[in-house]
Amino acid sequence: MARIAFILLCHKDPEGIVQQAERLTAAGDFMSIHFDARAKKADYQLIRRALASNPNVTFARRRIKCGWGEWSLVEATLAATEAAVAAFPQATHFYMLSGDCMSIKSAEFAHEFLEANDRDFIESFDFLSSDWIKTGMKEDRLIYRHFFNERGRKWWFYTSYEFQKRLGLTRKVPDDIQVMIGSQWWCLRRRTVEWVLKFCRERRDVMRFFRTTWIPDETFFQTLVRHLVPDAEIETRTLTFLMFSDYGMPVTFYNDHYDLLLSQDYLFARKISVDAAELKARLGDLWASEAVQFPISNEGRSLYGFITGRGRIGRRFAPRFWETEASLGHERELLLVVCKKWHVAKRLVERVRQLTDIPAIDYMFNEEATPLPDLGGIQTTLEKRTRHRRALLRMLFDYHGTNRLLVCLDPAAIDLLQDFYADRCVTRTLEIDCEFTDDYLLGHARRVGLAGERTPPEVLNRLLPTIRYDVRFESDRLRDANFPNLTRIRQAATVEENVAPLASFLSLPPETAREIAATHYLFTD
Incomplete structure (x- = not known):
């Protein structure tokens, strides 16, 4: 039977992280935690103390200061994944989560689903030909080197970028690599994870390339998995249900979304509101339940578009x-x-x-x-x-x-x-x-x-x-x-x-x- 090692990236809500770890490991699964080095040391120590006696929990050996769009997010994921591979030889699958994620199926359902579907679940679309990137920088994410964080050091980010453009300081993608793109939330088999870690040790040229690409958490694992695993063994989708608003922000789920979440064809969902105590409690109980039937209707995205669209009746672009x-x-x-x-x-x-x-x-x-x-x-x-x-x-x-x-x-x-x-x-x-x-x-x-x-x-x-x-x-x-x-x-x-x-x-x-x-x-x- 499938056993999951959850790779948890988190930076807040230490009590919630403890509850999440205890809940998910109670069903016989595992968890490897990376808690952002930018977060409070006291919060990290609280998590370590609370989970010290849980043999199914481990921690990344090194805490990394993470920034949106930076290589640090991939580095943190690799650190937690390496710790999980070493600590949990019984794990058959590795599932990436954030602190805002919660299960929307039972552990029994998730294990049976993964056992019956021998493949890797990761979004992996061609970087250049797909329309996955809707706005903003595309090819320039790759061909120029990005040393600064766009959000924290905006002037340096764009000055460095424009300087390289003026001087024509472009670079090539490694010859044997086809860059792919997709959501960072994946579920991979143990063999695939071991191949990825081995590739990281052997291909320092590829690692150097991705270290200075922009937003590599959307391209690194997506590219390596497609490079290492036969296409027939990859299902190009995530098992985590997430939606984005018209403004590119993740949709947050609250107490009244329980029935909607259960009917989606996914195992987890993000983002669950910190204040949705009732929803968290119900989903937590659900993970431990047995013999639950889940009628899948999968209408979440169309229903969200319908409901939110009611507030924009009559708005229209200017006539051509x-x-x-x-x-x-x-x-x-x-x-x-x-x-x-x-x-x-x-x-x-x-x-x-x-x-x-x-x-x-x-x-x-x-x-x-x-x-x-x-x-x-x-x-x-x-x-x-x-x-x-x-x-x-x-x-x-x-x-x-x-x-x-x-x-x-x-x-x-x-x-x-x-x-x-x-x-x-x-x-x-x-x-x-x-x-x-x-x-x-x-x-x-x-x-x-x-x-x-x-x-x-x-x-x-x-x-x-x-x-x-x-x-x-x-x-x-x-x-x-x-x-x-x-x-x-x-x-x-x-x-x-x-x-x-x-x-x-x-x-x-x-x-x-x-x-x-x-x-x-x-x-x-």
């Missing part, structure tokens, strides 16, 4: 020049069918195609598979369609040889509606007001990735009111915008009540509008 200067034209009429239930809008639009000569297009700004003619490439992706929306609509008017065009929109696309109403053309909107059962809303959550087939009922019950409010909010926002030429048909209304708004929207005789409204399966889910 092709949006502000382009117009569909005074003589043209744009008909917009707005409905959250896409299948309902598509059925209505299909009846419009059958009974009128109005060209009608489904959700082309929401579904990339929407059939469109070849318009020179502008129609190929959702991003292009949205960015060049007015130009796209002009081309569609021209392609169909018409001055009337019908398009379906999701009610969330308020920015598109505002943009179309700002145009010189005549814009009319038909809102289809549907009824939403709990089952439909939960199905919608699964379709858009907010929930999975195995999401626990308690999570769904908390999510449901938010989704229902979100749907209602979109409808209210549409009405509050006071768009002219806005009509509405309702699922709860009779056919006769829906005839007049349909006839007005489509400029059709009542008889034709009645045929469309009477479509017997129109609102069927």
Whole structure:
């Protein structure tokens, strides 16, 4: 059975570190601790005294002063790893943690998972070709030497960097090394760790290279593991669940995140709030539990994006020049069918195609598979369609040889509606007001990735009111915008009540509008 040696890098909360060590080693695992040399000596001594009698705990032989983005973080990790390899010959896996991490599965589950998956878990993407680095320095992290800490000695960092650039003092990556990048939180097999430590002793040229790269904790182990281990034995992901905000800061988890964390396809999570005492206690008890079933739904990231996005409704980049200067034209009429239930809008639009000569297009700004003619490439992706929306609509008017065009929109696309109403053309909107059962809303959550087939009922019950409010909010926002030429048909209304708004929207005789409204399966889910 797998036995884990945890490599713990920490710098604060000595009582929490002691509890974490005792909890994780109580299940028969091990821990090697590196406590930052910048931290208080008294805190370190407290940890040493509290864990002195625990045979499953060891410490790095040397404490290193660590700084963000520095080689010191890799050096500290190597020191703790070397101590673990020497002290715990029974360890089969080495799992890197921080003091902010906690288990979100049981020890029984973790051991069985590692036993069944004979591979190394580490993010390892090509440094130059991947988009892992979103902003800031990329190749310059490697080809220039970085002797100073960017956060602590900013002037020296950038002065040294600019000096090397002006003089062309670049360097080469070691010839046989392909630099990789990824998260620093890994889980490696014993054989892999021993290979890495042996490589460090033998390849002093590679060690010198990484010592002066910038943020080497994102590249050192990721590069060496990919260099030493066959690709088939590496799973390019971390077993620690972590998320980042829009501002690049790690998302912190609190007491009410317990159910969400358990349903993610990971063994640990970071960062757990220091103040989340209830969450820590529950997760601590969970690690020692047995025969627990974990339904994995893995919707954490999409759910986080959904919830945090509610606070940014309506924010939009400034219009591009092709949006502000382009117009569909005074003589043209744009008909917009707005409905959250896409299948309902598509059925209505299909009846419009059958009974009128109005060209009608489904959700082309929401579904990339929407059939469109070849318009020179502008129609190929959702991003292009949205960015060049007015130009796209002009081309569609021209392609169909018409001055009337019908398009379906999701009610969330308020920015598109505002943009179309700002145009010189005549814009009319038909809102289809549907009824939403709990089952439909939960199905919608699964379709858009907010929930999975195995999401626990308690999570769904908390999510449901938010989704229902979100749907209602979109409808209210549409009405509050006071768009002219806005009509509405309702699922709860009779056919006769829906005839007049349909006839007005489509400029059709009542008889034709009645045929469309009477479509017997129109609102069927």
